[in-house]
Structures are given as structure tokens and as C-alpha cells.
Amino acid sequence: MGSLKTLELNENRYFSSDPVQRETASLLYQRVKDLPLVCPHGHVDPRLFAENSPFPDPTELLVIPDHYLFRMLYSQGIPLESLGVPRIDGGQTENDHRKIWQIIGENFYLFRGTPTGNWLKHELYDVFGIRKRLSGETAMEIYDEISKELKKPENLPRAMFERFNIEVLSTTDSPIDTLDHHKKIKESGWKGHVIPAFRPDNVTDFMFRNWQNNIDALSHISGIDCGNYYGFIQALEERRRFFKAMGATSTDQGVLTPFTIELDEKEAVRLYEKAIKGKATPDDARLFTGHMIMEMARMSIEDGLTMQIHPGVHRNHNNEFFNIFGLDKGCDIPTATNYVDYLKPLLNKFGNDPRLNLIVFTIDETTYSRELAPLAGHYPAMKLGPAWWFHDSREGMLRYREYTTETAGFYNTVGFNDDTRAFPSIPARHDVARRVDCRFLAGLVAEHVLDMDEAEEVVVDLAYNLVKKNYKF
Amino acid sequence: MGSLKTLELNENRYFSSDPVQRETASLLYQRVKDLPLVCPHGHVDPRLFAENSPFPDPTELLVIPDHYLFRMLYSQGIPLESLGVPRIDGGQTENDHRKIWQIIGENFYLFRGTPTGNWLKHELYDVFGIRKRLSGETAMEIYDEISKELKKPENLPRAMFERFNIEVLSTTDSPIDTLDHHKKIKESGWKGHVIPAFRPDNVTDFMFRNWQNNIDALSHISGIDCGNYYGFIQALEERRRFFKAMGATSTDQGVLTPFTIELDEKEAVRLYEKAIKGKATPDDARLFTGHMIMEMARMSIEDGLTMQIHPGVHRNHNNEFFNIFGLDKGCDIPTATNYVDYLKPLLNKFGNDPRLNLIVFTIDETTYSRELAPLAGHYPAMKLGPAWWFHDSREGMLRYREYTTETAGFYNTVGFNDDTRAFPSIPARHDVARRVDCRFLAGLVAEHVLDMDEAEEVVVDLAYNLVKKNYKF
């Protein structure tokens, strides 16, 4: 597999190989490649920037936080323990980060044709100046090179943030988070703009692990007794105010389905009471979660926070694996969703209100042209989030544009977000998104659907203006 | 946004930019571009041709009847009132058609990459000779130019019909329609072929608004008492005879799902009786509608009318909006459909009968390759309607061919239909369809799937022969 080949990043990568389209794409790309990165939705740990300590080593930085990487390796029979992924039971896992990196090198061929592989190539080349292809033979040499790089001041987290030309980076945070890291960043005088987003799943879903404890924590942190429904709602409003004061411009909800329902207050009170007594059923949780999406929309209309929903993920599909390794380790699987019926109560109540800015994501591509583009192409309050998760990829983003543009247009979409935990992959991800949009627009120009000056305007809107507008930066 | 750029329609638009494919597509296009337009399914108002009055102004002609246009504008927060869309309550809406046109111009950039935008460009260029791009700056100038054009005799409805080279235009009509406009056209001596199609949804669906009144009207117009099931069936048969005498060659049914069921006569009688008493439930309506699809198939076998079904639309998704603006104003949303199970009773009873010619449309693209192409590729009675509604578009029609051809072939499809209320958009829509078919076939030729002489035959079949055959013109 691994030969000692040179690592190259072709300047025309991801553009069509048709010469007319390629040249057009390249011209469009010149307009956006150096625009600042706006990152409205992601999972980078704010502690990085609060502490600004050097990244310890390549494995810690590039492998451990990236479930895309070990998902693929696991599927090919490589135990996660050998990749240093911590076990919940504290059981033995590999500690030698050089050994882990060696496994990555030996198996890097598995990532051929995948976004994960291409992001990592971009990071190695562009962030760390590596010029050799990663393989079993080169793994140790590359490890050493990166280790050396990580000691340099320009590779401290804040310096990287600046190097990456990030204009704003939003994290995703629980209502019971103190946002201490965000505070520390603010107080440090560093000019990097790192803001929180309000994600209340752990208190709005009765079935969330440790729900009762989370509610206690919410009472504690808000100073409002959440032992009853009214206190709970008030506490959420209070925490939104706090998040907003800390710079938040958006909320986020991850749900199995986009089911929404307007419960009457009495029913909401009753369900909440039942949950507080530890007697809520999965059905109760489903109803209450559907109701809380409605409530979050109401609050967004009041406080102006942009509202995000991303449904359709069957979390932790692999029970045994989940019990050993826990959350977010690659065993979430997408599942079919119905937006037309499930979002109807929400859209009927709030969808015509231009004060609401609701961004819906999907991981079920079959809904792009059938449901989401038509809904976003009608309701003033709804916008379509970018190609998400497994579809944050060359083919995925191209299909997204092909399936949504004709019905929703460009201006009912909201630009790119990277949704990543893997900080150094941010420039790579934005670059793919910009390149794919250039490619798509170049196709429209080459086939005389758009004129070049129109495409030049649209490409900047997609890369920069729409995300700023929709997330109110 | 709006600059004073020249409006151009490139002669190679929508063909692949690959030079080999483009040249082939262009050669194929020469064979079909001047063929007459056959329009077997649409919603143009026959009054236009009965009265042949001049079109009043650009807004009245190009904006008011086009829910594609104001759907997009509404989604971006522009109130329909400002676009002159009438409110059911008679409330204030914009009367100044120049102002409305100005809004269209200012927001025309929203339609970049959409079929709506490209149809309008084609109409402006080709029907009205406009050579400037529509924008806020040019809107008034273009308005004046079109207004002048509309006064010319060649832009009277009948003259336009002839200019457009329309061979036949079918409208869509209710069983209780007198077809007076069609009569008037016939009696006028004008040679334009404008025919009705029989669409009985307003009497076959108990839940249709004013169902009782419609039934009374059906009794009245047919001279047959529809107070009982047998009279109702007889009246439908009678009206089909009348429609056929007036030139109709097809029927049409729009249903939420393609659910079909064979009720025994007693059950049908019972449900109908219940409905007449005003006691039918939504479930009763669903059963009866499923039964009436079967009945319509039976009648088609008897009288030879081609039968169309187009399911899968959740009508009037936005209740508030629907209450203000009413039907067909852009708040219909597609929904997932199941053809395999739902059409089974129908296809098992009539699908092997070559006398039936059943054309099924879909707006759920996921069923193309999974359900509809396999069904059309097996049952002799069933054919696959063209890419429909949101998919009557460049990408939509290309996907349609990609997803259906390998399983159903070309000859189980039925050519294009424009399904439009917007009369002057007809040539633009047919042109896109012809171009996309040329593009698809050019791809097959360039990749040596078909020989050029085969493609030359197929392209004419798709543009002209198949629609005439399947709609029995």
C-alpha cells in the first residue's frame, strides 16, 4: 500500500475536469478562497482557546477527537482500544501515540475517496507542511515532523485560529454549562471571536441519560426552581439570555425525528410532573420534545436567536459498542425522516413569522427535493441548512445543490458549517465546500443557466454573506 | 444586484459543456426544435381563446397566474399582498401592476438557477423580444416594452397559440363544467385545437370543499339524479361521453396517495349514502376515492380515454396562508408515496389489459427507480408520466431519464407535458424538455450506449410521437 510518494494538493482539485468548467470554477474560486471562515456550528472545545496550551502530539490532535477516522478503521476490524479510544470501564487501551499513528498510516488507504482522507491530506499539507504521503512507511517520519511543528508558536491554538482566518467560531453548549472557557477567552483580551450556541437536548428530552441530574443542575445554575414546568421554561429563557450575553446568536436541537406538536399548557405541566417523578415513558418524552421545539421557536421569536434543528440520527445504534466507548464514537446511523407531516404544527404556528429564522438540517438526502426544498421555498421562517455530516463531502455537497437549487434557490440556503470537533480540519472542510460550490456554479455558467457575473455574486454569498446574515453575525 | 446587462439565450444552453456531447446534442436538437408542441395536460384558461382579448399587462400575464414566482418571493419574506395576489376576504392588495413588476425585477436574482427564472428569461427574450436583463433598474423599461408588445395583433391569445406552433392544448376541467369556452372556440371557426380533460376530484372525494354542492351540480348538469351511488356513476359516465364529444382524450386524478381498493358494490353504495347524508369521515373518503380510481379505470377501458393519476401532494400545507389566499398559491408540499402496495389492486385488476392506458406521475423522485420504472417496465397498461412540477426542470428531467431509462426504457414513457397555468411559458417549458432529452441522448451517444441514428429516432419519439400515441391525438 504505502509507497514513498509525494503528497500533492492540486490547485484544481474537486473542479470538473472539463476544461471550460475547470477554468470557470478556478476563476470563481479566486473570489472566495481567501474570505474569512465563518463557523456558526461546531463542537471544538473552547478550552483550547481559553488555555492556549500547545497541542500535545499528532495523535492527540488529529486522531483521538475524530470519530470519522476510527469509525472506518473499526469497520475493517481494527479494535478501538488499539487506537487509544478510552473505554468507559477504564479498561486497557493503547497509550503509545506513535503506535496509534502507525496504525493510521498503515490503513490510510482505507480512506481513499472519502472526505476524511482528503481532509487529513489537506491538514498534513497545508497546516503542517508535510510533503510525503501518509503510509505505513512514512508514518513515523510524519509523526516526528508534526510533533516538531506543534512546538512552534504559530501552532498554538489561538495562533492557528488566526492563521486559519476564522472570523467567528461557535461552539455548542449545554444550558447547564457555565461557559467558563468562553468567559476566560473574553477576559483574556484575545481578539478571537469564540461564542457559544444553546443546545438544550439534555434537559428537554426526558429520556436523556441523567435527565434528573441535569434538571437539578439547571435549577442550580439558573437560580430558578425547575421542579415544575413553569420554572423549567423560565430557567431556559434565563439561560438563553445568559448565552446571548456571552455572544450566542443561535440555538441547536438534535432530535430523532422532527416531530412537533402543540400541547396545551395543562398537558405540558402534567408530562413534566410525571418526568420529575421519574415516571415518564418514551412516548411522554416524544410528546414533550415535540412541544419543546415549539417552545424554542416561540423563544427565538422573542429573543432573536437563530434556531437550528437537525433530526434523523439513530444515536448509538450499536449497544455493545456504546456501552464500552460511549457517545459520539461513530455508531450513530441516519434514519428516514418525514418533515412534511412532522414540521407542520411548527410551521403552521410560526412559519409565516419573518422574525423566526429556523434552519433545518438533514442527513436523509431523499428529503432534499421532495420535502425540504419545497418547504424552504415556501415558508418565510424556514431555511435549509447545508449538506450535513456524512454529506459534508464532495459528492454530498454537489448532490445538495443539484437537488435543492431548482426549488429553493440559493437564497433559502445558509452557507456552510463545519460541525466539527477536529479543530485543524476546519480550513480543509471550508475549502471543500467553497470548491464544490465553485464547481456547481461553473457547471451552470458553462451550460448557460447563469451568466458569469451572476455566479460571481452567488459564490460570495454562499461562502460568506449568507452565513453571516442567517446567523446574525 | 440588477445591472444593465444584455439578456442572452445561448443556443447551446442546457447541453453538456463537453464539446463532443454538446455538438451531438445540438445535432439532435435540430431534429426537434421546430416540431409542433403537443400539450396534453395543463391548466391554461380556455376563456383566453374563446374571447381572444388582448392580455392586459405584463403583470397580469406573467406574474399573477404563476405560483412558482410568488412562492419563491414569499419564502424570502415578501408579502403576497404586495404582489397583488387576491385575498379571500377581499382585503387590500397591491393594485398598481407597475409596482408589482418592479418588485419582481428587484428580486429576480432570487430565481438564479431555478426553472422559473429560466422560463421567464426565455419568455422575455423569445416571446416579447426583450434584450435586457430583468432587474430593479430595468423593470419599468421592460414593463413598457412588453405593454407595447401586448397591443400588437400577434400577441393576441389565438395568434400566440399559432406562433407557438401548438398542435393541441388540453385544459383540465371539472365534470360540472359546461365547457362553454370550449364550445365557443369550436363554434368560432378558429382552427386552434383546444380540448378539455376530465378531472372528477371535486365529486369523487367526499372531503373536497363543497362536495355536496358539486354533487347537486353534477345531477343538474347531467340530468341524472346523483342522490345515490348508481346515479352518481351513471352521471360520471354521461359526463365522460360529453367531454369525449368535446374532444377530450384523457382524464386526470389528483390524489394524496395512489391508494386503490376494490370495494364491493354494497359497500360503495353505503359509503356514498353516508356522504350524501353529510356523515362521511376522512377514512370513508379515502376508501371511496381508492374505489373511484378503480371505477375510472373501468370506464377508461370502456370509453378509451387515457387515464392519468398524479398523487403525492400534501395540498395547502400552510393553513393560515391557505385561509387567506386559497388554493394553488404555492403552499402544496410533496410527500412520500408508496406505489407498489397502493397501486396493486388497480394493477392486478386492470394492469394486464392493453385497452387501459394509465399514466402515473410522481413528485417523489425516490420512487423512480425503486417503484415506478419497475412497474411501468412490467404492466402493459401502465406508463410513466414525465418529470413533474418541481422536477419539470433541467436537473429534474435529467434525473428522471437517469433513474428510469435503464429499467423502463424510453418507450414506457409518454413524452413531455407542461402542466402550466402560465400560457406564455409553454414554449420555454417544452424547449427545456427537448434540450434536456437531447443532452441525455448525447451523453448516451458520446459514451457509446446508443448509436447516433438510434438517438435521432428516439429524440423525435420523446418530443412528439410518444405523446401523440399515448394521449391518442
Added chain:
Amino acid sequence: MGSLKTLELNENRYFSSDPVQRETASLLYQRVKDLPLVCPHGHVDPRLFAENSPFPDPTELLVIPDHYLFRMLYSQGIPLESLGVPRIDGGQTENDHRKIWQIIGENFYLFRGTPTGNWLKHELYDVFGIRKRLSGETAMEIYDEISKELKKPENLPRAMFERFNIEVLSTTDSPIDTLDHHKKIKESGWKGHVIPAFRPDNVTDFMFRNWQNNIDALSHISGIDCGNYYGFIQALEERRRFFKAMGATSTDQGVLTPFTIELDEKEAVRLYEKAIKGKATPDDARLFTGHMIMEMARMSIEDGLTMQIHPGVHRNHNNEFFNIFGLDKGCDIPTATNYVDYLKPLLNKFGNDPRLNLIVFTIDETTYSRELAPLAGHYPAMKLGPAWWFHDSREGMLRYREYTTETAGFYNTVGFNDDTRAFPSIPARHDVARRVDCRFLAGLVAEHVLDMDEAEEVVVDLAYNLVKKNYKF
């Protein structure tokens, strides 16, 4: 339709017409075009090779066993009786094979753009040396040419097998099959490698026609009393041992849905008992089939046979047609499937066990990116079978790679299988698969997603190495 045109097979067929991509695809194709054919899953009758008699005539060889062919003809109103398809009632069908071939010729234009058409062109050209296009005019001449060819020793079944460069050919066989043809082949000393695969649907599904008789036959052939659940399980294990001894390396299950469930033993015993008494309901059958998928996985872990599941086919959709012509005559229709929920019990019990090698097929393309690629990209035991049935085609295989590669990578797929009853179509089918993979990889190289040396490795893996590894040849 039919002109006397030359039949040509362009050497670059199915490659992109973009010159850069075409050249790259052609270079990649040189690496795989002459690799042996590995056929791990199909339905060729082993009697062909046991008896090695000359094929009687072109119609018998190329038409009668190919439901793809008469499916399309039937959909266009051509009665199957006129194509010589036998009726169950023994009723009259066409006996004159020349007449049948003439019909094929006259209607061959219906197959334009379809895989069936292109396979047949390949067979005529490459297997029989025909150089004229098949049409009504040339049909008889071509019939005579092929008839002459069929008399030559190089067109005897075994000689063809060798000419085709088949390394191994697996048939699909029932547990109650004696495998006498396989035995005879083995004993004949012929070196062609023809092996069975174990497909137990006719005994694991209570609703299978003649289930009781099949169980009796299973008792008889295994020598184990299958009157109770324990005997039944033991008999299956015994038959698997026998199949394995006869060369089998895999099992196969065709099911309506991939529903799996772990029944406790008592419940399994009870359901089986009920079935033996002839009292099983469809629900019982569904539960028991779901349970038997689990049991088959357990057995595969024990005996090492690769396990295949291919769900999602509504068999015999057309009742009347089925009653006249029986199984596998082209009235099977795909249906939507849910892998995420239905496979969960199976994958939770066995999905982390690297001893299991589970290959899942689909005919519902909407699940590629949403369900199957994510599942195969996580569970070590699961692999994704190739584009199947209607999607064993140019467009189908291209979409398969586009939708699965980014999430599952190349190495969670298992190479091609032809799944055919039509022996002489085998080289054509493998050739299409190899060409489409070359085309896909050439696209990745041209767009700088992969380097050429990587693509050169991958293309050989897809054409040869992966299938050998996953089917343990």
C-alpha cells in the same frame, strides 16, 4: 426501426467522454479487462456443465431464461405466450423459436439505453461474432449465424466457461437439493470450478409454497427428523456441512424485509410447532424468518460460510400473471426497506464479531447513503453487496459508487456479482462493472481526489481481490 447497420462495440464505451477522464479510464481498464471472472452469486443451471450438451438454439439460450428480456416486451403489450414462455396450465405457447427470435429482433429498439440491450449486443458481438445490428430485418440471418456457432465445440458449455475465463462460478441451491449436478461435475475430472451456495428460503419461510413438503424433503435428505424445531435446526446445520463439503463458501437469503428478531427458544419451538400443524399465520412466518436470519448468522460464525441477505423485493406483484407463468418471470417489484431498525437486532448480536462476514444487498437506492453505507462503515461484520438487479447497470453502478464511497469507502464493498440465469451474459455483465468502476475512478483521478497509482490499486481490488477475500475463494 431495423436498418442493416453494423454492430460495433466501441472500446471506450461507458467511459466519460471527457478526454482526460476517458484516457485515464482506458488505462485503468487495461489493468482489469483480462482478469479472471469471479462469480460468487448467480443462478446458472449447473446441469449445463454436468451434461455439457450443445445449446439447442439462440432462442433457448438467449431468450427463454432471461426475464429481463420478456419483462420489457410484456410491458409493451407483447404476450408472453408469443415468446414461448411456458404456461403453468400447459396452455399453448409459441414453439417456433425462429418466430420468437423474429419478435425479439423487431422489438429490439425497446431496449435502447437499457442494460439488457447492451448485454445482448455484447453477447452477439463477442461471444458469437455477429457484426450486424439486431432488427426485424436481420433477425433470421443472425439466428442462423448463431445456430451455426452453437454447433462448434468452443460453444459447448464447458468450453464457453473456459473461454469466458471464469475462475469460479457459484450457483444458488436449496437445502433439499441433492447437488447431483455439482457432484457429476466434480467427478467428471473437468477442472471448471462450479460450486453451490446454500439458500434456505423454502424451508425457513412458513409461507413459502409447499413448505410442508419441503420440510419432509429436508428430513429425508438430511436423515434428521424435522418434525420439531431442534431437528430442523440440526438438519440445516447438517446440510450446510454437506454444501461446504461440496465447495460452498456462502449462504443466501431473499426476504421481503431485513427484519430480524431474537426469539427465545421456547417461542421459536412454539412457532415451528404451529407451522408443522399447518396453522402458522403470516405474522408467525415473519417472526420466524426474522429469527432464522439470526440463526443463520450464528451458524456462519460457527462454520465460516459468508452470509448474504437481499431484501426489499415484493415478489410476484401481478397475481394473474403469476398464476399463469409462475416464479421469476419479471413481475417482482422492489419496495422500500428499513435497514437501520430491522437489522439492529442482528447487528447488535453479531455485528461486532469479525468472524461473521455478512453481505447485504439492496434494490432500494435511497438506502445507500442514508443507511447501508453508514452501517457498513461502522460494523466490522457487515459489508455492502454490489449494485443489484435493476441497478446492475451503467447508471446504477455509477450511482452506487457515488452514494456509498464517501461513507463506506471502497473496502467495505465486496466486488461485483452477476446474479444471472443467463450464462452467456456473464462476460458482458462483468465487463460493464469493470468499465463503470474504471469510469468512476478516472473521475476521481481527473478531479484530484485520488492519485493514479491509488486508482490502479483500487481498480484491481474492486474487480478481483475484494470478491475473493469476501467470499473466501
